[in-house]
Amino acid sequence: MKKIKTVARKPRGRPPLIGKLVVFGVGLIGGSFALALKKRRAVAHVVGVGRSRANLLAARRLGIIDEIAADAGAAVKDADLVLLAVPLGQSRAVLAQIAPHLAAHTVVSDAGSTKRDVIAAARRQLGATFARFVPAHPIAGTEKSGAEAAFAELFENRNLIVTPEPETSARALKLVTAAWKLAGMRILSMDAAKHDRMFALVSHLPHLLSFTAVGNIADYPDAARLFQHIGGGFRDLTRIAGSSPEMWRDICIANREALVDLLDDYMEELEVARGAIEAGDAAALTQMFQRARAARGRWLLKSR
Numbered sequence: 001m002k003k004i005k006t007v008a009r010k011p012r013g014r015p016p017l018i019g020k021l022v023v024f025g026v027g028l029i030g031g032s033f034a035l036a037l038k039k040r041r042a043v044a045h046v047v048g049v050g051r052s053r054a055n056l057l058a059a060r061r062l063g064i065i066d067e068i069a070a071d072a073g074a075a076v077k078d079a080d081l082v083l084l085a086v087p088l089g090q091s092r093a094v095l096a097q098i099a100p101h102l103a104a105h106t107v108v109s110d111a112g113s114t115k116r117d118v119i120a121a122a123r124r125q126l127g128a129t130f131a132r133f134v135p136a137h138p139i140a141g142t143e144k145s146g147a148e149a150a151f152a153e154l155f156e157n158r159n160l161i162v163t164p165e166p167e168t169s170a171r172a173l174k175l176v177t178a179a180w181k182l183a184g185m186r187i188l189s190m191d192a193a194k195h196d197r198m199f200a201l202v203s204h205l206p207h208l209l210s211f212t213a214v215g216n217i218a219d220y221p222d223a224a225r226l227f228q229h230i231g232g233g234f235r236d237l238t239r240i241a242g243s244s245p246e247m248w249r250d251i252c253i254a255n256r257e258a259l260v261d262l263l264d265d266y267m268e269e270l271e272v273a274r275g276a277i278e279a280g281d282a283a284a285l286t287q288m289f290q291r292a293r294a295a296r297g298r299w300l301l302k303s304r
Helices: 028-039 053-061 088-101 116-132 170-182 192-218 223-228 232-242 245-254 256-279 282-303
Strands: 018-024 043-049 081-084 107-110 136-138 159-162 186-189
Touching: 018 028, 028 043, 028 170, 043 053, 081 088, 081 170, 088 107, 088 116, 088 245, 107 116, 107 170, 116 192, 136 170, 159 170, 170 186, 192 223, 192 232, 192 245, 192 256, 245 256, 256 282
Parallel strands: 018 043, 018 081, 081 107, 159 186
Antiparallel strands: 136 159
């Protein structure tokens, strides 16, 4: 009897977590997210949408995206995940454009630095689809922007904060958090209002102060000469003033309520410092500087 030769089939690998990813705003954050998922073979196809065709062409050349879409509605057709990585001022318009074209399974998320305004816009524009919107904020970045600034390792060992609403779908939340975990992030969850006040203090105010410090010197008649004598301290203080003006303009406006309150507190601190300097109060200045130095030391120790 003739034996039948059998050939063992190679086991198929798991399908990627995301079949089709659509990124609105293929810059540092959106581009790095796509690269991180591609690096881990967690996405099959990436579509990029944006205002600058030159930036999108660069993103395709760099392998960040596989396809450029000119039409927002057509871009999101049959998408598994849509990521909004645009300046906050554009979020509402993008949500309005894509809302009628989202498939029943499509999950939408964002990467904005404020959450209450984006949640309100998504609730208005998405309607019943709002349950599949997951507000998120990856705590990562550099002062650079655009597709050429993106790199796959940006999010490794950094925090992602999600601020789900009561209506948020458990499936949608699971998909978004799984994707960011694959990008290397730790997942934290908190209330949107708490998030916005916290980041007004630890991120939005420092950026505002950095831009202001550079602008203050730029306003002097001899600014060119002054900038020639800038040292490392000023460079460290103002590095983040190289960030996108449009992005930070939108953040300040979106989070203005919390930011104005914190600016009042900060100006009170400056008035105390001004009074001590004017009075020549060495003890008060020493106490102020020692307290700040000790607090910074504790923070650095815990962050290691």
